Amino acid sequence: xxxxxxxxxxxxxxxxxxxxxxxxxxxxxxxxxxxxxxxxxxxxxxxxxxxxxxxxxxxxxxxxxxxxxxxxxxxxxxxxxxxxxxxxxxxxxxxxxxxxxxxxxxxxxxxxxxxxxxxxxxxxxxxxxxxxxxxxxxxxxxxxxxxxxxxxxxxxxxxxxxxxxxxxxxxxxxxxxxxxxxxxxxxxx
Numbered sequence: 001x002x003x004x005x006x007x008x009x010x011x012x013x014x015x016x017x018x019x020x021x022x023x024x025x026x027x028x029x030x031x032x033x034x035x036x037x038x039x040x041x042x043x044x045x046x047x048x049x050x051x052x053x054x055x056x057x058x059x060x061x062x063x064x065x066x067x068x069x070x071x072x073x074x075x076x077x078x079x080x081x082x083x084x085x086x087x088x089x090x091x092x093x094x095x096x097x098x099x100x101x102x103x104x105x106x107x108x109x110x111x112x113x114x115x116x117x118x119x120x121x122x123x124x125x126x127x128x129x130x131x132x133x134x135x136x137x138x139x140x141x142x143x144x145x146x147x148x149x150x151x152x153x154x155x156x157x158x159x160x161x162x163x164x165x166x167x168x169x170x171x172x173x174x175x176x177x178x179x180x181x182x183x184x185x186x187x188x189x
Contacts, residue, residue, distance in 0.1 A: 009073040013038065014082025022069045028062075029053045031069035032079060040080035040109045044156075051155030054110035054117075055079050061117030063154075080109035083116065092116050092172045101168035103159035111155050115169045118151040122173070143173050 010019045011031065020035055029046075032038040032055070041064055044052030048066040055064045056078040083090040092115045095101065102108040122143055127134040130150045131141045141147060148169045149162070157165065 007070055009070055011036075011069065011072060011077060012075065013077045014079060024068070024070055026069045027065050028055070028057075028067040028069045028072050028077070029064035031072075032064060038079050038081055042106055042109060044107070044110075049156075050107070050110075051114055052107050052110040054114045054155060056113055056117055059117070059120060061114050078113070080113060083112060090116065091175055092119070092168065095168035095171040095175075096165070099164045099168045099171060101161055101164040103157070103161045107155060107157045107159075111152070111157065111165055114152060114155045115165075115172065118148070118169060119173055121151070122147070143170065145170065 005025075006021055006023045008019060008021045010017055013032070013036070018036055020031070022031055022035070026035075029041060029043060032041050033043065041055055042052040043065065044050035046065050048063045051063060053064040054061050056062070056076075057067065057072060058075050059078075083093060089097065090112070092112050096108065096112060096115075101111070122140050125136060125138075125140045127141065128147055128150045130146050133141065145166050148166045152165065152169065
């Protein structure tokens with residue numbers, strides 16, 4: 001029986017349901033890593049400042065260290081473990097691999113989840129702080145290196161792989177735009 005400070009919740013993660021008791025103060029990050037052994041999501045700053053713990057919640061990027069697990073109940077959560085389709089890498093993962101968008105790799109899962117969210121936000125026409133024309137009728141702005149850097153600015157890389165990260169996001173976006181997109185890329189649009 002759950003006490004008044006804990007609950008039994010069901011989390012929908014990577015297409016599977018997980019039911020577990022949690023203290024109401026448990027973050028989504030700690031539930032993923034400590035309770036469900038989904039350790040691809042990394043604990044960096046534990047204050048929402050580095051982006052290492054970024055996951056997708058209902059398709060939107062979320063820093064899981066600031067999200068309570070109880071608040072994620074019933075929502076669709078995608079971690080780095082759920083991004084690929086079997087043995088087939090997600091186009092963003094493939095671009096990171098091909099362009100060396102990582103060095104030590106610690107921040108890479110959060111970078112990739114964030115990049116997937118960035119491409120969805122961009123495709124939906126959501127502006128960033130550097131978007132020139134923010135009117136909805138203007139549509140998505142060009143996805144320049146400046147746009148990518150601004151949109152990915154919440155994800156830190158202590159190794160400094162930023163140039164390759166921007167190139168990887170641009171390559172994944174270009175594949176979706178030019179019609180060479182795979183089913184995975186089309187799904188992220």
